[in-house]
Amino acid sequence: MRRVALRALMAVGFIVVGAAHIGSPDTWFEGSAGPYRVLVHVRSPGVIPAVADISVRVYESAQETPPVTVSASLNKFDAAGTPPPPEAAGPVQGDPELHTVSLWVMSGGSNSVKITVAGAKGSGSVVVPAAFVAYRRLALDGPLAMALALVGLVLFAGIVSIAGAAASEASLAPGATVDVARRKRGRLAMAIASVVLASAIVGGRLWWKAEDASYRRSIFRSMTAVASVDDSAAPNAIDLRITDSGWVASRNEAHGPGSRRSGYTPMIPDHGKLMHMFVISDDLRAFAHLHPSSSDTVRFSAWRPPLPGGAYHVYGDVVHESGFAQTLTSPLALPGRTAEPSSGSRGDDSWHVSVVPVTSAASSDRETMIRWDRGSAQLVAGAPARLRFTVTDLTGSPVALELYMGMAAHAVVMRDDRSVFIHLHPSGTVPMAAKRSFDMRSASDTVAGTLSRRVTATDSAASSTHATMAIGNVVSFPYAFPKAGKYRIWVQVKRGGRVVTGAFDADVVSN
């Protein structure tokens, strides 16, 4: 049973080492489960252990007879034994394509949800990586707090009265009357009970505070990092240096086995890049998507694009071998240069400076138009958003797109107060490297780094073979805005060997 407590502590430890993105904890995934195209939404509960609500939309399954059956199971990335039996996801009334199920997340960090769809077309499954961390704290207030306080008061008064009755009457023979001495004894017992109980309540309150403080320490924070401009390099570089002592110590053997090590598994490349770095000005006008190099996975150094001077934030997306992804952030002040609309790319690195906010159509070069097919409906927080974009030339004719780092498109969604930042793909919020690390995992991957080598090998092979593959001119991203507010979305596609960026503004209302 000691182990139960230890396990609880370990779970807390994993919480500290877990999570992805900023302010957008849910997982969205669109892909194939065998013959079926599915959209999977895993709602992150915000605390652990807790229940994660999972919904699965099986496209074009409404007319199927017999109806498709959907089941889901959840497992931890390093679970050695057999997974628990899958649970059936029930159809939602009025929406025959949609199926929902709730699964317990017992252990934080990198987990995966396996979705299986079976029907007339056969059956198929897909593994969706989902990272769970504690990210919110609930205050006890409002009617519940009032009601609990009231009940507590009644219980307090009740036990004090019972103590008084016990002391004054309980040892009397039935029918005997209570004399003055006994009455006094009863009052004394009530006073003692009040003091004892009040101390118990104070003690309980201190205990609660200690539990709360320990929980708050367990709320997820990504590794700390510091961004800076390296003037000594030619051309100039933007550096992001990880300062998390656990991570740095675990990269450096000289610290010895006694030092506090990070619980993170090694980093693996996503779309061939160890880090996807986004440099975004605080006024959201300037945006750059860069791919720094690193020789020690501590200092990441990227080519500095011609961005105007000003206040910026740097976002570094990294994926670990466990499938866990996180975004490292740091403020950055860029000197010099005034703001001018400009856009361009250098290899896979790209930048875009827009002056006028755009809502429906945008172009970062003089040849391509990216149009947001947003429809007339309002964007509502929490509801699947219609993020569909059509890419044409200036005359409106479809253009052929190329894969940009293995993907038809990349998008970055950011709230104007920087409380939400997420890097999306047409497949959703899941980094492809995380997906690969689950798909390629085998029971023999017991040594850290074994799996990451295989993932790395296939990742770079995939990136090079897909580079020239042609795809359609419509891209869409499965996503729901986590809360109401003003957002900016940057959509990036590749055409003619160059990266084209469109910037869009979105007003999201609360539901």
Add this chain to the structure above:
Amino acid sequence: MAATALPIADSQVPRTGEVAYWPLYATLFASAAIVVGLIWDISWHRTIGRDTFWSPPHVLEQLAAIVAGLSCGWLVLRATFGGDPAAKQGGVRVWGFYGPLGAWICIWGTAMMIASAPFDNWWHNAYGLDVKIISPPHMVLAWGMIAIQVGAMVMAVAAQNRVGHDRRLKFIYAASAGILLTMMATVIMEDAGIANDMRSPMFYRMVAIVIPIALLSAARASQLRFPATTVAAIYMAIQLVIIWVLQLVPAPPLLAPIYNAVTHMVPAPFPLLLIIPAILLDLALPRARRVNDWLLAPLIGVGFVLVMLAVHWYWSSFLMSPAARNWFFAADQWDYTERLGPWRYEYWNTVPAAAFMLALLWTFLAATISSRLGLWAGKVMAGVQR
């Protein structure tokens, strides 16, 4: 006049010899259901994992609260409004209502159990499902449960005291005390239950805090010849039956991650050998009738700790040996979440000898306080009439 007045006067004299057994059985059932439900629920979480508000062990707990609350509520309503003066005069008065003291404690316990539900629910929403036994809302629930068990015990002891020599009442009281002891031992099971902890200071500190009060109060108030032994034997019997039955129930883990693929319900560890200090207590206590309680408490407290230490220090090495890995001793059975390793056969939380000795001093103090409270509670219970 005199002839007619007599029966009226007679009916107002409490009939001390008459005892209604059904409330004693009802609350004894509630008390037993609570501890069985708790042990079952712990096993459920260690084996199956997935549960709801309506899992079978939870339903058993709810049933216990309902039985205790309704039967004791009925007792109070009947005594207050039933028009039977004997029932009224046999009770204590709280907020204008009358009822047996034990019934009041049971009602309060039921209210605590009910109140803990929304608090626990909020706690799970705020901090996640607590996978440990001891958390603030669980403590509110536990105090509610313990109150019901104490209430059942007080009702039984009052009946025993009122009636005098009734074997059945003596055993009902001993059973209620044994159930309460089982409850206390279960609450501290995380720190003081498993053999691996039996050489850690925490093990002895926890048993020193909890066990003497439970054993001594029963030993003092019971009219049996070997009260502490009987109570400890009941604790052992309850634990063993549950351990043996649980192992017969096939059950798979239903939550991930599964690191230990168990195939049947994981039982609680083998009960503590409380019967040994209990026998010594029953032999010693009648010989120490003249000793002042303030002197008796440290003697019993220190003696209890030393006996527990001498017994469990060596008993643990048997429980961790291959000889105990069978259905009888149920050793070496672990949760589905455990990554099995050599830690299974190692002592946990051990400290150097000097630190152990120092911790032992505090343990003596805790056992002394617990013993003193137990002697006091026993004396109080021996006098309870209503």
